[in-house]
Amino acid sequence: xxxxxxxxxxxxxxxxxxxxxxxxxxxxxxxxxxxxxxxxxxxxxxxxxxxxxxxxxxxxxxxxxxxxxxxxxxxxxxxxxxxxxxxxxxxxxxxxxxxxxxxxxxxxxxxxxxxxxxxxxxxxxxxxxxxxxxxxxxxxxxxxxxxxxxxxxxxxxxxxxxxxxxxxxxxxxxxxxxxxxxxxxxxxxxxxxxxxxxxxxxxxxxxxxxxxxxxxxxxxxxxxxxxxxxxxxxxxxxxxxxxxxxxxxxxxxxxxxxxxxxxxxxxxxxxxxxxxxxxxxxxxxxxxxxxxxxxxxxxxxxxxxxxxxxxxxxxxxxxxxxxxxxxxxxxxxxxxxxxxxxxxxxxxxxxxxxxxxxxxxxxxxxxxxxxxxxxxxxxxxxxxxxxxxxxxxxxxxxxxxxxxxxxxx
Amino acid sequence: xxxxxxxxxxxxxxxxxxxxxxxxxxxxxxxxxxxxxxxxxxxxxxxxxxxxxxxxxxxxxxxxxxxxxxxxxxxxxxxxxxxxxxxxxxxxxxxxxxxxxxxxxxxxxxxxxxxxxxxxxxxxxxxxxxxxxxxxxxxxxxxxxxxxxxxxxxxxxxxxxxxxxxxxxxxxxxxxxxxxxxxxxxxxxxxxxxxxxxxxxxxxxxxxxxxxxxxxxxxxxxxxxxxxxxxxxxxxxxxxxxxxxxxxxxxxxxxxxxxxxxxxxxxxxxxxxxxxxxxxxxxxxxxxxxxxxxxxxxxxxxxxxxxxxxxxxxxxxxxxxxxxxxxxxxxxxxxxxxxxxxxxxxxxxxxxxxxxxxxxxxxxxxxxxxxxxxxxx
Numbered sequence: 001x002x003x004x005x006x007x008x009x010x011x012x013x014x015x016x017x018x019x020x021x022x023x024x025x026x027x028x029x030x031x032x033x034x035x036x037x038x039x040x041x042x043x044x045x046x047x048x049x050x051x052x053x054x055x056x057x058x059x060x061x062x063x064x065x066x067x068x069x070x071x072x073x074x075x076x077x078x079x080x081x082x083x084x085x086x087x088x089x090x091x092x093x094x095x096x097x098x099x100x101x102x103x104x105x106x107x108x109x110x111x112x113x114x115x116x117x118x119x120x121x122x123x124x125x126x127x128x129x130x131x132x133x134x135x136x137x138x139x140x141x142x143x144x145x146x147x148x149x150x151x152x153x154x155x156x157x158x159x160x161x162x163x164x165x166x167x168x169x170x171x172x173x174x175x176x177x178x179x180x181x182x183x184x185x186x187x188x189x190x191x192x193x194x195x196x197x198x199x200x201x202x203x204x205x206x207x208x209x210x211x212x213x214x215x216x217x218x219x220x221x222x223x224x225x226x227x228x229x230x231x232x233x234x235x236x237x238x239x240x241x242x243x244x245x246x247x248x249x250x251x252x253x254x255x256x257x258x259x260x261x262x263x264x265x266x267x268x269x270x271x272x273x274x275x276x277x278x279x280x281x282x283x284x285x286x287x288x289x290x291x292x293x294x295x296x297x298x299x300x301x302x303x304x305x306x307x308x309x310x311x312x313x314x315x316x317x318x319x320x321x322x323x324x325x326x327x328x329x330x331x332x333x334x335x336x337x338x339x340x341x342x343x344x345x346x347x348x349x350x351x352x353x354x355x356x357x358x359x360x361x362x363x364x365x366x367x368x369x370x371x372x373x374x375x376x377x378x379x380x381x382x383x384x385x386x387x388x389x390x391x392x393x394x395x396x397x398x399x400x401x402x403x404x405x406x407x408x409x
Numbered sequence: 410x411x412x413x414x415x416x417x418x419x420x421x422x423x424x425x426x427x428x429x430x431x432x433x434x435x436x437x438x439x440x441x442x443x444x445x446x447x448x449x450x451x452x453x454x455x456x457x458x459x460x461x462x463x464x465x466x467x468x469x470x471x472x473x474x475x476x477x478x479x480x481x482x483x484x485x486x487x488x489x490x491x492x493x494x495x496x497x498x499x500x501x502x503x504x505x506x507x508x509x510x511x512x513x514x515x516x517x518x519x520x521x522x523x524x525x526x527x528x529x530x531x532x533x534x535x536x537x538x539x540x541x542x543x544x545x546x547x548x549x550x551x552x553x554x555x556x557x558x559x560x561x562x563x564x565x566x567x568x569x570x571x572x573x574x575x576x577x578x579x580x581x582x583x584x585x586x587x588x589x590x591x592x593x594x595x596x597x598x599x600x601x602x603x604x605x606x607x608x609x610x611x612x613x614x615x616x617x618x619x620x621x622x623x624x625x626x627x628x629x630x631x632x633x634x635x636x637x638x639x640x641x642x643x644x645x646x647x648x649x650x651x652x653x654x655x656x657x658x659x660x661x662x663x664x665x666x667x668x669x670x671x672x673x674x675x676x677x678x679x680x681x682x683x684x685x686x687x688x689x690x691x692x693x694x695x696x697x698x699x700x701x702x703x704x705x706x707x708x709x710x711x712x713x714x715x716x717x718x719x720x721x722x723x724x725x726x727x728x729x730x731x732x733x734x735x736x737x738x739x740x741x742x743x744x745x746x747x748x749x750x751x752x753x754x755x756x757x758x759x760x761x762x763x764x765x766x767x768x769x770x771x772x773x774x775x776x777x778x779x780x781x782x783x784x785x786x
Contacts, residue, residue, distance in 0.1 A: 076546055077550055078549075080549050080550060199781055202781040202782060202785065239426075239453065240424070240426045241426055241427050241428070243421050243422060244671075246426075247422075247670065250629055252662075252766050253767050254666060254766065255771055276785055306705060309774060331732050341716060348720070348778070349780065350723075350778060350779060352775070352776055353774060355773050357666070357670050357773060358670065363671040363672050363688055364670075364672075364689075369419050398569060399569060399573075402566045
């Protein structure tokens with residue numbers, strides 16, 4: 001889970017801003033300092049919780065700070081723990097003490113990095129824009145103006161790449177707080193922006209949602225036609241020669257979706273097309289997106305119903321992950337959409353994919369019952385025998401070296 | 410998976426089939442094949458097991474019948490065992506009536522006994538590790554770095570040794586540590602009315618079936634439940650409220666759907682879901698999917714709870730390396746349901762139940778957490 005606010009305050013801010021937010025910032029610092037002791041112990045993906053690791057900053061400063069995630073289960077007596085904790089805290093404070101951040105660019109180039117904000121039609125553009133960020137953001141027209149969406153503009157400002165002024169008037173630069181107020185006006189904008197900037201910071205290429213192609217990639221599942229016959233008496237009155245036929249006979253016709261005619265109606269829609277980080281990305285003719293993200297505030301929406309999901313998936317069209325293992329394909333599914341759930345600035349991502357056990361075919365395999373050929377069995381035996389020898393030799397060698405090391409120590 | 414297991418569980422469904430030999434270009438093999446078919450057809454025995462319904466439970470008793478049902482698709486649960494009904498075997502062993510090894514010297518262990526042996530091994534290892542960790546902490550507080558390093562080394566040796574021990578065949582562990590014969594004093598403690606005679610004890614265990622399993626066996630394989638006909642059994646399972654959105658019928662649809670696609674379906678209560686799907690069965694591998702049934706019109710909860718519930722379940726399911734599968738069951742209209750139900754009541758045949766069930770539809774979605782930091786490449 002991610003705390004957008006927390007991150008933001010670490011990434012901002014110039015001097016007066018820090019003054020203004022001091023109480024809040026302080027509370028953040030303290031909660032962060034206590035992190036090493038409150039991190040969940042057994043969580044298998046604790047590494048995903050992206051809490052700033054301040055020791056990285058200090059790695060140049062030649063100080064030893066414990067690595068995140070490595071800790072003892074109980075606090076020890078003495079100052080072993082508290083010393084480590086203090087060092088980590090010191091690292092964080094030192095990192096935050098660094099000199100102010102804000103808009104930076106080469107001298108004389110300011111105008112190329114100045115976003116013009118047209119209040120009347122809520123549009124943003126840069127004249128003669130330049131910079132690496134143009135690879136995946138903005139649209140340039142014939143008049144050398146590059147137009148940005150409000151999320152793109154806000155992200156550039158927040159990152160310190162650009163500054164923003166009202167129209168062509170260079171005398172006044174809007175502060176970040178003003179930007180939030182004038183740009184994030186619509187309902188749900190703040191949620192969408194949080195998700196947008198989070199994905200951008202993770203290196204993804206994010207554009208507003210458009211349906212890029214209606215031709216969908218479909219996975220070639222093994223298809224079996226005419227699979228069931230109707231039976232009137234219990235199956236065991238018949239004679240079969242394999243189990244697959246029995247399974248086919250058992251299948252009910254409940255997966256045929258042609259009968260479901262009602263067009264799905266739903267308020268949910270996809271917000272962003274997302275691509276994995278890549279060079280040579282062409283923003284004018286982008287390839288199929290790798291992911292598509294819909295933003296839902298969980299205060300306002302229930303968990304999506306069948307209608308909601310069908311509606312979202314009917315808009316979706318992404319590249320498919322395929323694997324040679326058929327069961328993995330079943331797990332990757334056919335169409336998929338990512339739902340970003342937002343709860344007061346905390347957000348989680350969920351991936352929903354439509355899968356189809358029927359067109360995948362039977363999981364039961366009649367080969368499981370086939371007795372192995374005699375020669376194959378002997379071969380397998382010798383193979384196992386050989387492997388166990390190799391294993392035992394390797395194990396004893398490893399133990400020997402370990403013991404030898406301990407004697408030396 | 411051992412060969413023995415593969416042979417024991419060679420029926421995915423409670424039905425016998427005719428095994429045909431390989432047919433080649435040689436005409437003799439055709440005759441051979443035909444002969445084999447006729448011979449097996451003559452010997453083919455299809456016996457349906459009777460299910461008793463009493464006290465609201467579906468039961469199969471008698472150790473032969475229990476094994477018959479369990480071995481053909483892992484249906485039911487032995488009430489005195491973990492899953493496979495092994496109470497009789499374990500109790501006979503405990504009372505010293507059966508040896509640990511059979512006449513050919515093979516180890517005869519039930520699942521429960523295997524688990525117990527492994528657990529005890531682990532307990533011993535943990536005790537040793539705890540001691541070393543206490544020493545480690547002691548040296549940490551006193552600041553004795555050389556001793557600390559020595560103890561850490563010892564700990565890594567212990568862990569390595571334990572890893573190798575885990576790979577040892579069970580047979581060796583049993584030979585090293587456990588008594589080969591049962592305990593005679595246990596025999597004295599057992600109540601006398603457990604014994605039929607000197608060598609035999611009563612089988613107190615029965616196999617309990619989930620209602621979906623009972624209906625499946627009766628619907629498809631003609632197993633008899635007391636003397637109910639199919640409609641009466643259906644009524645009973647629906648607990649006499651024949652509604653279109655009855656939770657039983659939804660779970661039966663889902664059960665039947667996966668069962669008929671060759672999956673082994675077991676209850677998923679352990680992991681907060683409705684069903685677990687095994688590729689072949691519990692003795693062979695871990696479950697791949699956890700199924701959560703999503704009815705079309707759910708009772709309205711507060712939106713927050715729904716998100717929290719499903720997120721919690723996904724965490725649990727993800728923590729045990731399974732994939733969460735949401736099965737949305739679409740219901741027919743009330744009228745269509747009533748019409749099919751009336752027909753079913755009139756002629757309680759598998760065919761009319763089938764017509765009723767086929768009014769429903771199923772849609773399947775995989776739910777998984779997605780992490781931006783993990784999907785970049």
